[in-house]
Amino acid sequence: MTSSILFFGVAAGSCISGPISDSFGRKKVLFSALAIQTVFSLSQVFSTSWPQFCALHFIVGMAAVSNYLSAFVIGMELLGPTMRTVFSTLGSCMFFGVGYMLLPLMAYYIRDWRLLVLALNAPTVLFLPFWWFIPESPRWLLSQGRVEEAEDILRQAAKKNNVQAPLVIFDRAEVSLKHEEPPATIWDVVRSRDIRWISVTLWIVWIDLSITYYVLSLNTSNLHGSIFLNCFLSAVLELPAYALSWVLIRYCPRRLCLSLSLLFGGLMILFIQLIPSDMTFMAIALEMTGKFGVAVAFALIFPYTAELYPTVLRTTAMSVCSMVSRIGSISAPYLLYLRSSSVALPYTLVGSFTVLTALISLLIPESFGKPLPDSIAHMQEFKGSCRRKKRTQDTQMDEHGIRDHLALRFE
Template sequence: MGVQTVSTLLQVFSSSWLVFCALFFVVGMGQISNYVAAFVLGTEILSPSVRIVYSTLGVCMFYTVGYMALPGVAFFIRDWRMLLLALTLPGVLYIPFWWFIPESPRWLLSQGRVEEAEAILREAAKRNRVTAPEVIFLKTEHNAGKMEAHNICHLVRSSNIRWVSITLWVVWTILSIGYFALSLNTSNLAGSSYLNCFLSAATEVPAYIVAWLLFRCCPRRLALFSTLFLGGLVLLLINLIPSPDLSSLSIALEMLGKFGVTAAFSIVYAYTAELYPTVVRNTALGACSMASRIGSISAPYFIYLGGYSKSLPYILMGSLTALSGLLSLLLPESHGMPLPDAIAHMQTVPGFKKRPMDKPSHIPEDEECASAHL
């Protein structure tokens, strides 16, 4: 958050386009990094029922509120320097969070820092006015010392996690192409670009509500497949509208396509966090987000293809999105399963031989984590 805020503030004083772009590169590094870190932190701290609300509605809905506010702020502040300044100042509000938000007990356990994890849970129990057990975590060989260090290479080390990772990287990349291409294309639609941007953002509100309902009640693969396939199918249907007089219908279909892609993006974030274990969860989400940046980099070029044929961007985006929906059916199911803490505890891809899973001794049998009791 500090990198993003300071870099955006420095952009206000950019003396050239080159300096502006260099600072924007740093802004992007800070923005997506703190988004992923905040998502993972909330996922690991919160209990199962609250986690679903947080990962599908909480994070995404507040992102949408900012998205909807952006065209309004930009409408009244036309100078780009003052606009950047207005978007930077709220970053000061982040500072108290350093003392308010605790560290992830799951991550501390994965590092062998049992006493620190217990202290956080006892503080949570005190604030929630419940009694913490005398012994929260048993000091066994699994958590008595610092655990094995994990890095991005562990995402492709075994056949099961390698297949999960590659599949998710492809899905995230295609999702990002559709999401950002449709978001950037609002300026090319008929009518006010400010209003179209607001409508594009407002479309995400019901999308996240639907994503939350699907994630709460349905199998993860079915939820991800249905939203991806809906988005792809609608984008393909736009090509069947021949007359310019039906521009309002085209906009409606494009917003419906954005609805499906947005809901899928919300689901894939939460689904990915459930599939990967604690020891690599932040790394895995970061890697998936990095793969999605390939899609966001490619998104403007999909829009440029409209200069050769107006239907070509929709055909490509619709086909790729629908195919990624089919690909998502190959992922393992995580609905109703506890969050894995070690790579050996991951759900297996359908068709792979199921390996024995050692139950982690530091997690209570009747709950995912002791924090769920507190």
């Protein structure tokens, strides 16, 4: 129940953080959410009842997903193509895996839950001073018409990288024309046919990944052996998965890699049912192998989603995807309860859904080797649509103009 309450908080945070970030800036949401998470997570140590703890846990879930999504988007928009792949995989995902590894280690040595909560959350205070070192996203500043601020950030980056910045980085007329477009809202995620089907397909993938990942993670307590060791090994397995995802996202098409990793993970989960009950370690090996495939897909879907949506809608779209995926994470504990009826039922359902999702994911447009879209008009057409759109002169200007400046300055 406590896990579900946390995930409800994550869903609520996903719902509100995206539009706020797209309206008021990535940096403000990032550090505001970080401060809220720090205060309320440390307040849990002093909770005197289970309802009070759950209420604080809900707020922590809201803040945690808000700062994670804002940090991810600001990194994707701030960095050039090469460093963007490093940040989205080895950066965010690898450090997530390291934190996951530390959790069972700390829980093994700190058995008092209050001390454990304190030890896990106290280090977040150290991140608050980063406000003075992390700049706002230049892409977001441009989308708001704040050209001078965006140019200042790029000039500082150019200076640090020993690159001579041009006198005029952005054409005021072009930026002004883009700024005259009506502001994007959460409804733009489903407004047109093409964007709607891109969003719906991504939601299916996010829901499946959330269900599968959390079912496999939460089931470690049911595996043979020490729950601490099983949780630790489950976390260790994610590190090579994230390293592989970095190689794939740098050199390979996103759509094919995502589909194959989902297919691999789903088949491994289904194969578990074929293992005799006395071959426990073989079943555990297959489960860990299946989680390896799911972890690769999880690391791919974050940058893949961010690359498909435009700057004016990126954080909102990421937040909506995260919110929808909470259907999976909230459902995961209850899917495991089906073991009381049939031990094979949870993994049969999860494995079948993952294989089906692998096929559905082939409908998502490819983003490999293509620049980030800056406006809704630049979003690619859904692959399943019957008609094809020609590349417009505005799209070509976008590819060779503003985004090239951003990539060059932060490469």
